[in-house]
Amino acid sequence: MSESVSNQSDTEAKFSSAPWENPLRDAGDKRLPLIAGPSGMVIFGVTGDLAKKKLLPAIYDLASRGLLPAGFPLVGYGRRDWSKQDFEQYVLEAVKAGARTEFRENVWQRLAEGMHFVKGNFDDDAAFDALAAQLKELDASRGTAGNWAFYLSVPPDYFSDVCHQLQRSGMAHAQGHAWRRVIVEKPFGNDQQTARELNRLINSVFPEKSVFRIDHYLGKETVQNIMALRFANQLFDPLWNSHYIDHVQITMAEDIGLGGRAGYYDGIGAARDVIQNHLIQLLALVAMEEPIDFTPEQLQAEKIKVLRATSPVEPFAKTTARGQYASGWQGSEYVQGLREEEGFDPNSTTETYAACTLQINSRRWAGVPFYLRTGKRLGRRVTEIALVFKDAPHQPFSEGSRHAQGQNVVVIRVQPDEGMLMRFGSKVPGSGMEVRDVNMDFSYSEAFTEESPEAYERLILDALLDEASLFPTNEEVELSWKILDPILEYWAQRGQPEEYPAGTWGPESADRMLARHNRAWRRP
């Protein structure tokens, strides 16, 4: 046995006999998530907002829950002239500000030991060679067994450079049983054509099974619960179709504005930022048929089938709406409009509100419109899916006795106040027969004592475990663009979006979109 091989197995033995300490973890508990095997992660774009606010805290939380391999090394790559200590300090601040779990010094010390920073541009041969040498050293000293995940938290313009450098320096391909994976952040292109080119580029370096595209909505517990709700119960499925459902509303409303995000958002807008990925994925999960099981292949096959059957409803002048927030009262604060925000072009045509009508050409959903909407600086932060039911075909009640009754609704509340709500008519106590709407509410926080992990915790762990179910494939991404592209093309010819005051529920055209069919958006 060569010396380096024996050193390496000594290191592996050292780390495998010293798992992360987690007094809360009972090894016999089958409900606990798996622990990632020997591996490490390199983050490109580690100084960016996403890494600071989400990725680094999530990595700490995984370490704290005992779910990372013992010697887990975390390597940051970026342009700053940082030492290992500078990097550690930066990660420490991010963790203290954003981690979900309690800060524990011993967990931190152990994670910090494995941290390194490599300085360089994304097209710098020498810096990538230095990174490759660093990974080799860490393979030997931290027991990673050559298994590395590369997290591309960089704008897509840099994907090409990073992928080519990973290939040129030999890091994209592992020896023997070791693995290399790439985790990619959105935006996955600007339309179907550019998404295709991006996929081709990534797949020219990493085979599709090694590519993990992040859609962080799929990492949310409530989003995974859509599948539990639909397929673990008998209660809902018989009603989950065009015989009973009048229409579906998928809403992702935010109260925040875009201050500080002009660089990313201007020119992208709400539809590309949110509808193309999060909202179309929610639609797929709500509308797909039951998968044979929850393996990535089966789940993705069902999502792809329903996305292929989905298309936008025309004419877009009546079936879509687009807006841009103007100044206004957001609660008790008077806030600026988009065009006054720093970094935005005062003539910007970027929409901060987008709504559209989609249809699904299948037996289950024929004739049921799916209304999708998202916006910044709306009345409040809420993401929900509402299935609005048709009226009962016959009512033995007088008109007057039902004046306070609307349509039945099932609402899946993705966030905040995660849970589910059913709204239906009930008799008002008293001698008459008056019917009024009531709510039946399930709330995660009341039903379960466990706290939900953050979406990024789940997704980073899944990528390390090679569990691909919650990652959209290249085909899903391209199909989502195919659905959205005709609307984007139409909007591109329309100039400025309609303004709506901050703190309201969007432009008037969005209300007209539904009013035309005697429907209205929910005010969640």
Ligand code: BG6
């Ligand atoms: C991101 C969008 O994907 O999701 C942001 O780029 C948006 O614009 C964010 O604010 C919202 O995520 P969450 O998890 O807070 O709903």
